[in-house]
Amino acid sequence: MKQNNFYRGRLLLFLFLLPCFVFAQNAITGKVTSEGGETVPFANVIEKGTTNGTTTDIDGNYTINVANVPVTLVFSSLGYTTIEQSVSSAGTVNITMAESAQALDEVVITGLATSIKRTNSANAVASLSAEDITGKTPPPTLDGALYGKFAGAVVNQNSGAPGGGLSVKLRGATSINSNVQPLYIVDGVYVDNSSIASGLSFVSASAAGGSTQGDAQDNATNRIADINPEDIANIEILKGASAAAIYGSRAAAGVVIITTKRGKAGETKFKFSQSVGWTEAINLLGVRDYNRQRVLDTFGEDAANDFVNAQNNGTLVDYENEIFGEKGFIRLTNFSMSGGDSKTKFFAGVSHNNEEGIVRNTGYEKTSLRLNLDHRAKDWLKFSLSSNYIYSSSDRGFFNNDNSGTTIGIALTATRPWDNLLANANGIYPDHPNNSSNPLQTRDLVTNSERVNRFIIGGTMNLDFYRGDNSSLELVLRGGLDMYGQQSRAFFPKGLQFQKPVNGGLNGVSVQGDTQNKIYNLSGFLVHNFTTNNDINFRTQVGLTNERFDRDTKRINATGLVASETNVDQAANVGVNQIRDKQEDAGFFAQEEINFDDKVIATFGVRGDQSSRTGIPDQFNYYPKASVAFNLTEFGIGGDGTALSQFKLRAAYGEAGNFPPRGALFTSYGGAVTSDGVLGISLQGVRGSKDINFERQKELEFGADFGLFEDRVNLSGTYYIKTIDDLILQSALPPSSGFTSEIVNAGELQNKGIELSLSATPVSNDNFQWDLGVNWFKNTSEITRLDVDPFNVGAFGATLGTYRIEEGFSATQIVGIGPNPGPNGFQVFGDAEPDFQMGINNNFKYKNLDLAFLWQWKKGGDNINLTALLTDLNGTSHDYDTIDLDPEGQLGNGPYRVSQLGSSAEVFVEDASYVRLREVGLYYTLDSNALGGVIGGAIDSVRIGLSGTNLLNFFDYNSYDPEVSNFGGGSIFTGVEVTPFPSSKRYLFHLGVNF
Structure with a gap:
């Protein structure tokens, strides 16, 4: 009883004191x-x-x-x-x-419907903000904005022609015969980045020499150039499978995720900018230092007399400057408006670019219209719409390799200053005296145009099923469409020197191409968040995806044109080619993220894909991923009162795929006609393989991130090992099979690399701020297994230097015939893979004055330079008589290079290192205080400035620019040069008004 009273008393005391607490x-x-x-x-x-x-x-x-x-x-x-x-x-x-724009920049993708703070990310995901993309100077194309700005990307301009033609390769070689370009996603929409040839090889005969890659030499644009850089809010680059596994079978070459600008609630804001300027060649080689004796020794008595007469009459012409010496006018106009309220927000923009090239009758024009809408219908329901219409037009001239002596570059190699090639008063061009075409006539009369109408639209619905104190469930539905029509027109009038029947021509050629391309993608995801009482957050997402790809390309080759008609029905001979390609992919994705109080963050998931591109279309290919990050500062290492403000260790593993190339699965046939006129079909030589499978990339990544002095200095280091298994290669078949080869999975390729990044703010006060960014990276590749015979690929044969795929060697080694061959009969002369690349980015702000510049350094990496050989063979090389190559010191460079033809390819392989001032911009901003009451105080700010691209260039490479690729960007074998369209530098003046 006493005990009960005791407890009763305690209870009464507790009830009395509880209200006090x-x-x-x-x-x-x-x-x-x-x-x-x-x-x-x-x-x-x-x-x-x-x-x-x-x-x-x-x-x-x-x-x-x-x-x-x-x-x-x-x-x-x-x-x-x-x-x-x-x-x-x-x-x-x-x-x-x-x-916070800075905070938004610090968000990185972790799932198809989720993101994470960068401080918690276990992957080295690169991010670029709108300021990074267009803050210094407007890039010619979107992919051109990626140069030198983050570690791990090799960006290569394949041609200097206006309108694109760039390739982006992330963390080294990812395939030999399949896709090597990253997947591009714009606001959740899968977008196409193809380069579709216009059929110039029909005239140039570029496939008739040592390479069968005819269409790849057509100097085509790439379609990501259609996207307007001014529309971009930020870009995230998933460089390897450890981060890109969430995109499965299309992600082996990496993923570039682009988010466009959205409206913000509040007063409607307007932005207008106008840029004008010009472009000019980075580097012209100049003319050989001719004198009478040199002309006599090389070309004979008649040429020597013509040279002396032209010299005396002042009629010597620098034809290189005549063709490449134009200053193309540039006009860039952008206007946007954004605003809205708490329910509906919008962003609308229009841009128009018009850029002339450094060659007459070349240029690029693009108009882009964008409308992005966000609407919150209910507290638990939100809709987002992204829409973009683009019209683009490019005229790229007639360049690169040919075997008919017809392209402008090839004709120029055989052109001497005393040759009379200028049109007379009646516009009639004389025939070239020692070549099959007159390059000035070709420049002025040949048409090589491309017109694109493109529509990209994407929509997202977010529905909150449930929101509780410690958990939530969200449904995310997403769909997108990328649809474009591309028309190409290549017209070679019958009046051209090389089209005249007396010269063996075809009496005029019209090549017309039409491509209709559609990509649809649909996906749905459930995202569940749950936080326990001890600060552990679980985020689970599961979803389904579906993508459809449909392309239809038709090309008509017409010869023997009537008069000056361009219609293909007005021709004596007409040939038609058609390529249809349809594909459907479906898959699922599941992922679990576990976050313990921002101290330990672990993620694991799997993507499963099935595709009509494989022999068993209903079979799933699975791509797992797993990662872990330790924020050691959250454990008390560093933090308040110490210099170390962030210290994170991370590790990640993932797998991703690469589809077999078109035509690998099925045996293709072509039409044939017998001698007595019977129609039939014939084999194309490549046997289809029902057992062909995806290439599979497996990547293991380790890294550490450091923040010092309250994150004013940030350091990041990453080491990765990336293995591509089931490498898709071509295997020779015995003639008795009726085929020449078969595409098989028959090898393994490995990349290893290091990426280092530094960002710092060395000085920051009320008047002055200096922001510094440095990135450095190195990659090496090796063919670790090869189940077919070693083979040469990607160039014009061992005599001139070629790439070779061989077990135990780099995937981009360059070999050739030489005095010291190895066991395989070839000598190794170089490697296209750079020793390293480095970018140095500086931004200075003093009050309202901004100065920013970006240097890029590419150390090592070799090209196969065949432009010099072609000028040597014609006696026109700018350094023909300079003596610095011949070890004996006897022969000029031109004769020495020719002397090596057939004995050694070493002289054609050149170091392609360079240092560039890639971007520079100087701007002054007049803010609202300085503007006072201009237009009733409606103007928020005015920004004026000047900028440039590629203004300073340092290299020893013996041509226009070491950044070049005769075969485009569709393979890892870039850096082969044959008389390209030279690269340009740009100068721009800017005016921007915000109101």
Whole structure:
């Protein structure tokens, strides 16, 4: 009884004291909203210096109890600027949070429907902001904005012609015969980046020599050039399978995720910018230093007399400068408007680019219209729409390799200053005296145009099924369409020297191409978040995906044109080619992310894909991924009071795929006609293989990230091992099979690399700030297994230098005949893989003056330079008589290179190193204070400036530019040069108005 009274007394005392304890807790309540008036759900509210905290609910409301006041509360949320708010007494405290562009830049993709703070990421994902893309100078194309700005990307300009033609390769060689370009995603839409040839090889006969890659030499554009850089908010680059595994069978070459600009709630804002300038050649080689004796020795008595007469009459012509010496006019216009309210936000933009090339009658024109909408129909339902219409037109001239002596570059190699090639008063061009074409006539009369109409639209629906205190369930539905029509027109009038029947011509050629391309993608995901009472967050996502690809390309070759008609029906002979390609892929994705108080973040998941491109279309190919990151500063290592503000260790593993090339699965046939006129079909020589499978990339990545001095200095280092198994190669078949070869999975390729990055703010005060960024990376490749015989590929044979695929050697080694051959009969002369690449980015801001510049250094990497050989054979090389190659010091460079033809390929393989001032911009901003009441104070700011691209270039390479590729960007074998369209530098003046 006494015991019961004792416990009863304790209970009464507890009930008496409880209200006192409750009263002692100070309750602070309020609502968190954005500047546009939208609620900010699930924002963190923490009592500074403690672990006491809470999160806002779906409506942005919060309640937090604190033991004592005054107190400082810290409000933070992904995408918003962190706020520290002093609170002097309990009650209501409402907070307005500003969106943070810097915070948004620090978000990286981890799933098909989720992202994560960069500080918690286990992958080295590169991010570029709008300022990184267009802040210094408008890039000619979107992929041109990637140069030198992050570690791990080799960006190569295949041609200097206006309108694109770039290749992007992430972390080295990823395939020999399949896709090597990254997958591009724009606002969730799969977009095409093909380079579709216009059929110039029909005239140039580029496939008739040592290479069968005729169409690859057509100097085609690439379709990612259609995207307007000014529309981009940020770009994320998933460089390897450890990050890109979420995209499965299309991600072996990496993924570039592009997010375009969206509207913000508030007053409607307008932006207008106008840039004008010009472009000119980076480097012209000049003319050989002719004198009478040299002309006599090389070309004979008649040529020597013509030279002397032209010299005396002042009629010597620098035809290189005549063709490449133009200063093309550039005009870039952009206008955008954005705004909205708490329910509906919009961004609309229009841009028009018009760029003339350094060769007359070449240029690029593009008009882009964009409308992005976001609408929150309910607190639990949101819709987003992205739409973009593009019209582009390019005229790229007639360049690169040929075997008919007809392209401008090839004709120029046989052109001497005293040759009379200029048109007379009646516009009649004389025939070239020692070549099959007159390059000035070809420049002025040949048409090589491409017109594209493109529509890209994507939509997303986010539906909150459930929102609780510690859990949520969201449905994300996404769909997209990329549809374009490309028309190419190549017209060679019958009046051209090489089209005249008396010269063996075809009496005029018209090549017309039409491509209709459609890509559809649909996906749906469920995302579940759950946070335990001990600060462990579980985020689960599962989803289904479906993609369809449909392309139809028709090309008509017409010869024997009537008069000056371009219609193909007005021709004596007509040939038609058609390529149809359809593919459907389907898959699923499942991923689990576990976050323990931002200390340990682990992720594991799997992507499963099936595709009509494989022999068993209903069979799944699985691509797993797993990663872990340790934020050691959250464990008390470094942190407050120390120089070390961040220290993270990370590791990641993932797998991704690469589809077999078109035609690998089925045996293709062509039409045939017998001698007596009977129609039939014939084999193409390559036997289809029902057993062909995806190439599979497996990547293991390790890294560490450091932040110093409150993150004013950030360092990042990554080491990766990337293996491509089931390498798709061509295997020879015995003639008795009726075929020449078969495409098989027969090898393994490995890349190893190091990536280092530094970002720092060495100086920052009220008047001056200096931001510095440095990236450095190195990659090496090796063929670790080869189940077919070693083979040469990607150039014009061992006599001139070629790439060779051989077990135990680099995938991009360059070999050839030489005095010291190895066991395989060839001598190794170089490697296209650079020793390293480095970018140095500086941004200086003094009050309202901004200066920014980007240097890029490519050390090593070799090209096969055949332009010099062609000029040598014609006696026109600019360094023909210079003596610095011959070890004996006897022969000029031209005769020496010719003397090596057939005995050694070494002289054709050149170091392609360079250092460039890739971008520079100088701007001054007049803010609203300086503008005063101009136009009633409606103008927020005016920005004026000047900028340039490729203004300073340092290299010893013996041609226009070491950045070149005769075979385009469709393979890893770039760096083969044959009389290209030279690269350019750009100068621009800018005016921008925000109001």
